Amino acid sequence: MTNRIAQLTALLPKVSDDPRALIAIARQMIAAGDRPRAVALAEQVHAMTGGRGEAGVTAAEILSDGVFSWHFVIPRDRARNDAYEQALLRAIRPGCRVLEIGTGTGLLAMMAARAGATVVTCEADAAIASAARDVIAANGYSDRVTVVSKHSTDLDPTRDMGGLADILVSEIVSNDLLSEGVLGAHEDAVARLLAPDGVVIPPRGTIRVALARDLRDRAPRLGEASGFDLSAFNRLAAPNELVRVGMDQVALCSAPVDLFSFDFATADPRKPERRELDIPSLGGRIDGIVQWIALEMDAVGRYENRPESGTASCWGALLWRFPEPVDTEKRDTVTVGGAHERDRVRLWVSD
Numbered sequence: 001m002t003n004r005i006a007q008l009t010a011l012l013p014k015v016s017d018d019p020r021a022l023i024a025i026a027r028q029m030i031a032a033g034d035r036p037r038a039v040a041l042a043e044q045v046h047a048m049t050g051g052r053g054e055a056g057v058t059a060a061e062i063l064s065d066g067v068f069s070w071h072f073v074i075p076r077d078r079a080r081n082d083a084y085e086q087a088l089l090r091a092i093r094p095g096c097r098v099l100e101i102g103t104g105t106g107l108l109a110m111m112a113a114r115a116g117a118t119v120v121t122c123e124a125d126a127a128i129a130s131a132a133r134d135v136i137a138a139n140g141y142s143d144r145v146t147v148v149s150k151h152s153t154d155l156d157p158t159r160d161m162g163g164l165a166d167i168l169v170s171e172i173v174s175n176d177l178l179s180e181g182v183l184g185a186h187e188d189a190v191a192r193l194l195a196p197d198g199v200v201i202p203p204r205g206t207i208r209v210a211l212a213r214d215l216r217d218r219a220p221r222l223g224e225a226s227g228f229d230l231s232a233f234n235r236l237a238a239p240n241e242l243v244r245v246g247m248d249q250v251a252l253c254s255a256p257v258d259l260f261s262f263d264f265a266t267a268d269p270r271k272p273e274r275r276e277l278d279i280p281s282l283g284g285r286i287d288g289i290v291q292w293i294a295l296e297m298d299a300v301g302r303y304e305n306r307p308e309s310g311t312a313s314c315w316g317a318l319l320w321r322f323p324e325p326v327d328t329e330k331r332d333t334v335t336v337g338g339a340h341e342r343d344r345v346r347l348w349v350s351d
């Protein structure tokens, strides 16, 4: 413990009934680099205040820092939840030991416990791990689910898990599939934390792409505003835009193509890759390439958030807009490039 953290800790008994003083110390703990202690204090203040008043709101500010809003969205995606639960039900045998990477609300860990497994689930964010423990206790699964507040690569298979897992399950895939670090986390877990004949859910993920027309009724870039030309600002636009799936925001202008497919059940490190594809158009204006994800859950289960499927998804698709729209006839080919750097994906139209 550094001096500063020791000094702050020494103050705590004197202010244990004072939420404002406790939250002030929590903020100092963050400044001193001890987020786990700050989170514990913020939880204490939340319990004292019920989230009310300045101290309660400051506690919420600390607890929610870095907690993405999609945590409140993904558990509502019934198709996603069911795809995972069905795969867990097919894989889990009595006495099975499941390791989950990425607890979040605890939903998948509780599904595995409900199916009969003993579960260790790890969570990199201390506030999320602590809230998940409360969720799991409230649902009566604390005796079957252990939440370890660690990044998966810091797990010790003996100390934290009591031995290698029979099943590894995770939902750490982002809209672009890779940027939440699924490749590195799985390669490490398969090598160190999973029994040699262990099962991985999902065992495979694919980045799918298609030529696309933007159906949203708005200019994609800045132009004239109040008599001024703002177009020079457009170079600051991100190269891809989130597209909500199942909302008719884009039309696919080609058949879908698998760009890159990844084995999540291997310990072999995947190298970065780059490729070019000639994609035949279905005709008409093309604004860019849209990218989405497909997950194989096991030999029979599959989840895909194809943008024009008519079914909403917690995962968005990404539209990589071309510098200018391209007008095409049916069967004209458009050459697009794609690359990934293991935790980042990039798409472009070739000249």
Ligand SMILES: C[S@@+](CC[C@H](N)C(=O)[O-])C[C@H]1O[C@@H](n2cnc3c(N)ncnc32)[C@H](O)[C@@H]1O
Residues within 6 Å of the ligand: 074, 075, 101, 102, 103, 104, 105, 106, 107, 108, 109, 122, 123, 124, 125, 128, 150, 151, 152, 153, 170, 171, 172, 173, 180, 181, 185
């Ligand atoms: C998308 S949420 C999934 C939550 C829950 N498993 C579900 O599917 O409903 C992913 C969670 O995993 C955590 N996470 C991501 N990578 C991790 C890793 N390698 N080790 C531990 N936690 C991780 C994130 O902090 C986040 O809370």
